[in-house]
Amino acid sequence: MTFLKMNRPTRLSFFILPLLAGCVPFSSSEAVKALPVTLAHDSYVSDIEIKALPPDATPEFKAKLELALRTELTKCxxxxxxxxxxxxVARFNGENAGRALLLGDSNIVRGSVQLFDPANGALVGDYDVNRSVGGGGVLGAIGLSGAEGQMAQAFANQVCDQAFKAETKPQSH
Known part of the structure; x- marks a missing residue:
């Protein structure tokens, strides 16, 4: 069956469905120095300091990141x-709605988190954080909107998953 011989709704679906599309999350965060299991179970976060942000990050992003870290770390x-x-945070890219609609785009946040014992200043955990959400079409553009809040939340979730839930994940070698 050729394209022209297909019924009209079928032909239209070839043009409409790609516009709808959606979002796909991707993470490649990893431990540089894993928090010991006993500390992961017995610790809470008493202080959060944002040490660095990329030059294109807004002041709102810093506030959203600090709030997301405080909220998520209180839970985990x-x-x-x-x-x-x-x-x-070394890199933050928010979506371009036009590009997401036509070609696809992604929200990206990359950085690192270090955990210190305030009693002696010792570094007890060090993690690289890398999270992106890619999408395209109308649903992708909608899903990628609000990039600052979305990526601040994703960054915080990665910290919880890597530092405080790592003991439940199998170790890969």
């Missing part, structure tokens, strides 16, 4: 031993 780090968190 519930112990009694305090830790200090230093976060550095």
């Amino acid at each position: 780090a519930k112990g009694s031993h305090p830790l200090r968190v230093e976060a550095r």
Whole structure:
């Protein structure tokens, strides 16, 4: 059956469905120095400091990142031993709605998080954070909107998943 011999709704679907599309998340975060399991179970975050942001990040992004880290770390780090968190964001790219609609685009956040024992200043955990959400079409453009809040939340979720839930994941070698 050739394209021209297809019924009209079928032909239209070839043009409409790609415009709808959607979003696909991707993470490649990893531990540089994993938080010891006992600290992961017995710690909470007492202080959060944003040490670096890319030049194109807005002041709103810094506030959203700090709020997301505080909110998520309160949920996943519930112990009694305090830790200090230093976060550095090296790259942040928000979506371009026009490009997402026509070609596809992605929100990207990359950086690192270090966890310190405030009692002695020792580095107890170090993580590279890399999260992106790509999408295209109308649904992709909608899903990628609000990039600053979305990527701040994704960054915070990656910190929780890597530092405080790592003991439930199998180790890969």
